[in-house]
Amino acid sequence: METQLNPDPGRPNPMSLSGRTIIITGGAQGIGLAAAKLVADLGGNLVLVDMNAENLGAARDAIGTDSCLTVAGNVSDPAFASYAVEQAVARFGAVDGLVNNAGITRTAMADKMTLEQWQQVIEVHLTGSFLFLQAAGRRMIEQAKPGAIVNISSDAGVQGTIGQINYGTAKSGILGMTMSAAREWARHGINVNCVAFGVVETQMTETLRGEKFRDTMLSKIPLRRWSSAEEAAMPICFLLSGAASYITGQRLSANGGHQMSA
Template sequence: MSEKIAVVTGAARGIGLATTRLFTDSGWKVAMIDRDGEALADAITSLDNVHGIDCDVSDADSVSGMIAETLRKFGRIDALVNNAGVADFGPIEDTTYARWRTVMATNLDGPFLCVQAATPALRETGGAIVNISSISGLRASTLRVAYGTSKAAVIQLTLQQAVELGEYGIRANCVCPGPVRTKLAMAVHSQEIIDAYHDAIPLNRYGSEQEIAEAIAFLCSDKASYITGQVLAADGGFEATGIGLPALRR
């Protein structure tokens, strides 16, 4: 895996940062992409073989510039991880069109724009695309009309990319994280919510950022060379439970 180059969006924290660390530990070099320049600068200080690029993935010109900068710095792209995303939770009747568009612009337009811009470079390497969706893209939940819809659309976008770009040797897959123990989640999840998730997940726990990163890195690696068009729920079995009745498992 030496001398391979990955582009990771939303790389300043969370799953994106964990994925970056896993790549660099495996000998890859990484273009770390984030629109939070301050957080990106802080993250880079503890890493080797990375190059930070301030970029808003919802802006086509910014994305084109980001890909050009990556190629200028590293000369190639072997993997693109579309991890950047925003969450906006609220009732349908309170979700304004402006809020809807903000979510769609980053969560759906971003992966579309990044793949469009990176496709010529990925054709040269027979590279891999991994789009990060969510368990919310596989099963509906309350207060997620914009977020869940955007993540469901990312799954379909991935299938389109796999079908259309496969002839170039480009693979496209999707990872759907379930509840993950991030700092943000732990800050907003009450003990009641934590207990409810634990009851509903067959493995009875949240996932870790590292565990999601392992799934992403595998799909980008040569070990997954014949895997494309797949949707992997890294969720402790949450999606498999359907509506779930935890009491029946006791």
């Protein structure tokens, strides 16, 4: 789906990220990579974080900009978030935005899930998001200028899921983290929001989009289609931009109508 972000080049683009430095975790593939490409198109500096250094290099080449720093590491490592923020500041001088996107799945029914499967997902999605939110937030407070944090949640965190109680719990926790940080940091000019996605066309959702579940899943989505990763990038960049300057503590549901609320 192609969308003109600024159909009139004579007018300023309210979603411009020109000169802003954005950290994206899980930035080497899927939604993270799509968001990174859009941030670059909107004029932002990029700090891509991922565990796989080779994939990060490929992502940087695909984005094709000199304003892209890659930092390889595990988001659940307590020291890594601070290190990534330090590298961002050393390269670009500031941190203006964060996208907490890194995620994994470890599927099992609740009665059969191992403690390791539980902890792996909680550590990446929830603890990792907190560590990066904390490190980036501390830097934004020190900078004494507006900043934006976008946490990635899911329909699973709002309505539950089957076979992924670890994932649903983590994504529900992201909602509470978002609202709490938004209340604490509003006085510093830091907006904290989250995007809750439905089914996005990424490697993580291949099973859901497969023949076994496809028709059932699509029947529950009023728009009758999946979201592309590029489509998913747009609400993320909206919340990073000045166009969302009066929005904080909110969940933006980008799910084709699969889960609705007043």
